[in-house]
Amino acid sequence: MSNFQERLLSALKDDIASRPVVTGTAPVRRSRRLLGTAVAVTGAAAAATVAITVFAGGSTPAFAVDERPDGSIEVRISEFRDPSELEAKLESAGVNAEVDYLPVGQTCKSPRGKGSAGGGRFEASVGRQSGGGIVFKIEKGRVRADQTLVLTVSSDQDRPAEPPTSLHLQIVEGDVSPCEVVSMPMPSGPAPTGHQPSGVETGNGEEPGLSVNNG
Amino acid sequence: MRLNEDPAAFEAFYRRHIDAVMRFVVRRVSDPHLAADLTADIFLAALDSAHTYRPGRGTEIAWLYGVARNVVSAQHRRSVREAEVTSRVAGRRLMDDDDLGEMVERIDAERQMRRALEAMRDLPEGERAVLELVAIDQLTVSEAAAVLEIRQVTARVRLHRARRALQQVASPSAAYMEGQA
Numbered sequence: 001m002s003n004f005q006e007r008l009l010s011a012l013k014d015d016i017a018s019r020p021v022v023t024g025t026a027p028v029r030r031s032r033r034l035l036g037t038a039v040a041v042t043g044a045a046a047a048a049t050v051a052i053t054v055f056a057g058g059s060t061p062a063f064a065v066d067e068r069p070d071g072s073i074e075v076r077i078s079e080f081r082d083p084s085e086l087e088a089k090l091e092s093a094g095v096n097a098e099v100d101y102l103p104v105g106q107t108c109k110s111p112r113g114k115g116s117a118g119g120g121r122f123e124a125s126v127g128r129q130s131g132g133g134i135v136f137k138i139e140k141g142r143v144r145a146d147q148t149l150v151l152t153v154s155s156d157q158d159r160p161a162e163p164p165t166s167l168h169l170q171i172v173e174g175d176v177s178p179c180e181v182v183s184m185p186m187p188s189g190p191a192p193t194g195h196q197p198s199g200v201e202t203g204n205g206e207e208p209g210l211s212v213n214n215g
Numbered sequence: 216m217r218l219n220e221d222p223a224a225f226e227a228f229y230r231r232h233i234d235a236v237m238r239f240v241v242r243r244v245s246d247p248h249l250a251a252d253l254t255a256d257i258f259l260a261a262l263d264s265a266h267t268y269r270p271g272r273g274t275e276i277a278w279l280y281g282v283a284r285n286v287v288s289a290q291h292r293r294s295v296r297e298a299e300v301t302s303r304v305a306g307r308r309l310m311d312d313d314d315l316g317e318m319v320e321r322i323d324a325e326r327q328m329r330r331a332l333e334a335m336r337d338l339p340e341g342e343r344a345v346l347e348l349v350a351i352d353q354l355t356v357s358e359a360a361a362v363l364e365i366r367q368v369t370a371r372v373r374l375h376r377a378r379r380a381l382q383q384v385a386s387p388s389a390a391y392m393e394g395q396a
Binding site for chain 1: 226229254
């Protein structure tokens with residue numbers, strides 16, 4: 001490279017170093033705790049339409065979208081990568097979707113749009129099996145044509161098969177605003193392993209949706 | 216992608232694309248100082264919007280060209296209003312005399328491409344954008360579609376229209392017909 005190119009590279013690396021520190025930048029060795037230690041379901045839990053469980057997986061491909069005979073759609077994510085391909089697959093199954101996979105400690109600024117009528121209610125259950133993946137079911141007609149399923153996952157992006165530290169699922173009516181990345185508040189108190197806590201609390205009790213944290 | 220968090224990942228990314236980015240720039244501007252500024256600005260903008268990169272939605276270079284297009288067109292708009300470019304990293308200050316000479320050579324080498332771009336200037340924006348990326352920047356149609364965030368079929372249609380429009384302008388029979396009329 002020319003001197004200009006080398007100098008520019010140094011200047012840009014200095015710029016990276018001078019950026020405000022965002023949580024989750026340093027790779028943190030997380031204890032492999034099970035998804036489901038803390039579950040917050042917001043909104044009235046009435047219609048049992050979306051259920052989340054953890055399954056033992058981790059093999060390729062990253063996800064599977066299965067249309068069931070009863071018209072429901074089962075989504076199985078074993079690795080948190082290729083979000084746009086998952087979006088495309090869901091869209092071809094008739095569900096508008098907006099999927100964002102973010103690094104540990106980051107999430108999308110909420111709200112992303114208008115919550116669905118009825119508070120976007122759904123009941124969720126989270127299993128306690130080992131493995132990094134999640135599976136959830138979308139009942140037939142649960143996400144209408146004018147609605148979008150918004151899935152936001154925070155996980156260690158260098159290890160996409162690891163369980164997520166945070167997962168947020170909601171149904172939005174009309175337009176969904178693009179993800180504006182913000183850092184999540186870190187929980188107080190030391191992590192059981194003595195390492196830096198990577199689990200985070202999401203969900204404010206107002207926004208319809210489901211939040212899971214794996215701290 | 217963690218470009219803006221991981222200097223090593225960024226360095227690899229930079230080395231992969233610095234020549235393509237400089238080529239992109241000197242096909243559009245002929246001032247070597249401005250070319251250096253824009254090169255710096257494009258990588259800064261890539262760092263600022265690293266979270267928008269989605270591996271599944273087009274290639275890395277397509278994403279970067281999308282960023283580059285925004286930076287260059289913002290500069291064109293700005294140059295009307297303000298002469299001075301302010302940036303966190305002033306590219307022009309990083310050039311010594313040798314670098315300046317090399318930048319001038321790069322600019323000279325792309326003279327024909329800048330002329331071709333000039334010839335496309337009157338095309339409708341959507342069509343010109345596709346033709347520009349395919350004919351000037353040598354992207355495939357699907358890469359150009361990814362840069363512009365349009366469907367491939369749309370890109371193909373626009374490319375076809377743009378080529379036809381240019382042929383009509385350039386072909387002798389068209390000139391003859393116009394002369395007769």
